[in-house]
Amino acid sequence: MAAETVGRWSQPFELSNVAVHISLLPNGKVLYWGRRTDPKSTDPATFDELWTKAFVWDPATKTSIPTANEPLGVDGRTVNLFCAGHSFLPDGTLLIAGGHIKDGWGVDQACVYDPVSNRFMPKVRHNKGRWYPSVLTLPDGRALVISGSYDQSYTVNNIPEIWPADNGAANPGAWIEVADPLNQQGPVFPLYPRMHIAPNGRIIVVGPLAQSWWLDIKDPVTGADIVTQVGGKSVVGRWVDAQTVRKAMFRDYCPSVMYDTGKLMYIGGGLTVESDPGPTNEVEFLDLNQPNPKWTNSPSTNMRVQRRQFNATILPDGTVLVNGGTKGPGFNDVSQSVHLSELWDPVAGRWSDMASESVNRCYHGVSLLLPDATVISAGSGEYGGVGPDQNMTNAQIFEPPYLFKGGSRPTxxxxxxxxxxxxxxxxxxxxxxxxxxxxxxxxxxxxxxxxxxxxxxxxxxxxxxxxxxxxxxxxxxxxxxxxxxxxxxxxxxxxxxxxxxxxxxxxxxxxxxSIPDAEPPSCTTYGADTTPVPEREPSPSAQPTLTERNQKITASQSRPPVVVGLTPACPYGLGPCWGGAYDALRNISDIEIVCPVPDQADSVAFVYPKERDCLPDIDIWRGELTKVVNRSYEMRGIEITLEGVVKSENGELSVVGESTGGRTVVLGQFGEGSQIRWDIKTEKPREVSDEETAAYERLTEAVGKREDSGEVSVNVTGTLQKGCDGGFSLDVREFEVL
Known part of the structure; x- marks a missing residue:
């Protein structure tokens, strides 16, 4: 079709790396960086390099120059800004929060990029590391940082922070602690939460979780920060349930866009439970100008193509360009990449097909509006189940249809x-x-x-x-x-x-x-900034980390938890990809408490049911979890500890007691099909040990020796199964004769 109808994509041109992160600078040039120095390398060690090679691209010449230095921590060591969050501060510098040590393990360093000097400057460290955090510049000039995972435990950082308005080099400032959402019965936010500012100044988090949450930083009457005292320290902000839930529920790896004042759209993403297991094409809208905004959706406003791992870019005329992504099942199926672009027209209320891009743009792809009203699309690759051939170091420019209407442009x-x-x-x-x-x-x-x-x-x-x-x-x-x-x-x-x-x-x-329009300084070699920067340890948080909350919960319980095997579609494991599962488990009607930290190594979560003396119904649990997160997590099974009297009949053991709700549970041997613990590296259940497979036989022998002396009471732990007849059985992994 003609360019005046569908626009036009340029031929691909090379950048200096895979542009996983990209920002338009106040001088009109573009800052970008990737994961590692050589994106075509097959050496696994290069995926965890601890430095960043960043570049500035000039749209006029389509050439890149390196930044004048590598990002440094306050201790003088280089840092990798891959998987950081970033947003522009009022002075035109770019605040960059967190970064990469290993997948799921974030660095605690923050830094600022200055487009005038073309240099990175280290700033005060975060309270904990942040890998996949979101950053939002606030109306008062400060910046809010939320989420990200940290440490070798891959635990989500549940305590948000605010970067102060005065961030000059002479006054490095200190992070301001923000209320933990869990203090207001809120969620553990998933990685890279979608945040926006409403016209009344409130912050709203609209995804990936289905339920939206308000964060009030300022008192609406006084205009001052809402401050509470926790452990003798000040904590800012208050979380409020926004009382609205998206119809398509949990949806990750998709964009949310404020396409006009207070008007949001949440586009595609997630993984559906319908006959086609790929992502959704649903688009939902939220008007923050309304007194009690609610998510709305209509089939007529959905994209034509379902997709995830894609981008949405607001154009100057108020339309929204969607490009890239995959329509396939799973995390990042590049074999079903979507090359067709689509354009949302909010006035007409419909989508139109645009020209097709010639390159796969899936996981780690980016799109950015340029001052000439075109869009640069770049990146894709650097993990997500793809090889070096899918690590895209090139870019393309999209010229929207409005540039082909003939005549001269306004100037x-x-x-x-x-x-x-x-x-x-x-x-x-x-x-x-x-x-x-x-x-x-x-x-x-x-x-x-x-x-x-x-x-x-x-x-x-x-x-x-x-x-x-x-x-x-x-x-x-x-x-x-x-x-x-x-x-x-x-x-x-x-x-x-x-x-x-x-x-x-x-x-x-x-x-x-002011930020001048002059060229940034040229540089042909990287050189570390040798200016000494005093290292400052982050202050201990007033609020407990998820690990500390977890310890308190387990210490308060006299019963063992129910263990739930969960496999996320996200390839980084249950620890960093935890927020959606935590929210879904809390929505299961039978569950009273969800421990806020899962086991990353075995990909299991720990919960406590509301009723102490009943058997969890795995079918109900799986159905209620799937209703919230669709196919983003798979519930592999549940393990439970039962206390009761063992009976032997016709060579078959069973147990009955208060913990079974008076029901007889048939006991059986633990085998490969019983294993709910998962090995993320092999993407298979963990191997079953000889001791586990022999547990049932040893229990049979122990019961046989004790039967003559009366009832035999035991604690038996294993995988709970539900038969077609509604009866329960338990594959014994370990036991204790009482």
Whole structure:
């Protein structure tokens, strides 16, 4: 089809690495980095390099130069920023939270990239490591960091933090502790949570969990931080159930987008339980301008193609481009990559097919809006079950249909470099052609299907007098957090200008604080910054970590937990990929307590049922878990410890007692089919030991020796099975004669 209908993709061109992380800088250039120095290497050791080679790409010349230094920690050692989170601060620097030691094990270092010096600067360390965290710049200029996993335990970091507004080198500041959602009966958020700012200044987390949550940082009356004292320390913020749940439930590896002021869309992702086991094509909408916003969905607003591992990019005219991803089952099926792009038109309320990209863009692919109103698509690969041939070091440019309408584009001849909230500002146009819309798009910062900096609003009420356009600035920082934005003007055909990048703040910045349009310094070799930086240990958190919460729960219980075998679709194991499973287990009607830390090594979780003296119904548990998370987790089985009297009849053992609810449970031998513990490396159940397979025989022998003396009481532990007749049996893994 013609480019004026479906747009056009450029031929692929090479970058200097797989662009897993990509950000549009205030000078119009693009910062990016990947996982390792050589993405084509087959050496497994290279996947865990502890340094970062980052580059700055110039859209005008399509060439890359390296950054002037490698990111450093406060101890002077290099760090790997792969799987970090990032968002722009008000001064145009990029805050980067966390990074990579091993898959699921995040570094506790934070740093800032300065586009003026083209250098990374170390900042104060996090309370714990963060691998896959999200970062959101707040209306007051601070930055919120949530989630990420840490340490060799791969435990999720449940304690959010705020980076202070004053982040200059002379005052490195300190992280501000934010309330743990668990304090308000909230969730353990999954990795890379989707966060947005509502027009009233509240933060909302809309995914991957089905249920949305508000985070209130400020008191709506006083405007001051909401502060509570925990253990003699101040903790900021309050979590509130948003009382709305997405119909398609848990959905990961997909984008959420604020495509207009307060208007969100959550697109595709997850893994369905329908006949086609791939991701969904459902799109759900949430209007934060409403007093009690609720998620809505209509089949007419769904994408034509189901997909996950893809990106969504807001265009200057308010449409949303979706590209890349896979429609196949599992985590990252590149054999079913989606090359067709789609475009959402919020005015018409429909999707349109766009041109097809020529390269697979799946896991670790990125897309970013550029100032010339085109979109760069890059990356994909660097694990997720693919080999080096799928590690894409190239990029393509998408030219949307509005660039093929013929005639000249509107132009902006002059514009201010900085503006102030609530005040009009003036730009000069290149012609007197009528302007139909003015859009205001925040500079993007993208990784893992998430543009953490992306938002668009239309600046209504502008006035045109010939080539002079007077535009009302955004009214307040809730609508547009302080920082740098692309200003586009669109003509009556919907064709956008090339953007001017403008900074907005409460007051006009000093000249020395502005980001110049000059070239960043060139550099041909990497050199570590030798400037000494004082190392500061992170302060102990006032709130307990998940591990500490776990210890408290297990210490308070006099009964053994029920062990639940869970396999996540995520390849990194149950520890870092825990949030969705934790939420789903809490929604199982029979479960009272879910221990907040799973066993990463065996891929099992620990729960305590509401009724102490009943048998868990595995069919009900599996059904209720699947209802929440679809196919994102598989419940392999449950292991339970029963106390009761063993009976022997016709050579078959059974047990009955209070813990069985008075029901007779037939005992059997533990075998390969009984194993619920999982080996993530082999992607198979763990091997069953000789001791485990012999447990039933040894129990039979022990009961035989004791039968003459009366009833034999035992504790038996093993995998609970439910037969077609509704009866229960237990494959004995270990036992204790009481």
């Amino acid at each position: 902006i001849s002059t514009a201010p470099s900085a503006i102030v909230y609530g005040r009009d500002f003036t730009v000069t146009l290149g012609s007197t052609a009528a302007v139909s819309k003015v859009s205001w798009v925040r500079l993007g910062s993208v990784t893992h299907c998430r543009n953490m900096n992306q938002s668009l609003m239309f600046l209504h009420g502008f006035r045109q007098n010939g080539t002079t356009l007077t535009i009302p600035a955004p009214a307040n920082a809730n609508l547009a957090p302080p920082g740098h934005y692309m200003l586009f003007v669109l003509d009556n055909r919907g064709v956008p200008s090339i953007a001017r990048i403008i900074r907005i703040a409460s007051t006009l910045p000093r000249a020395e604080d």
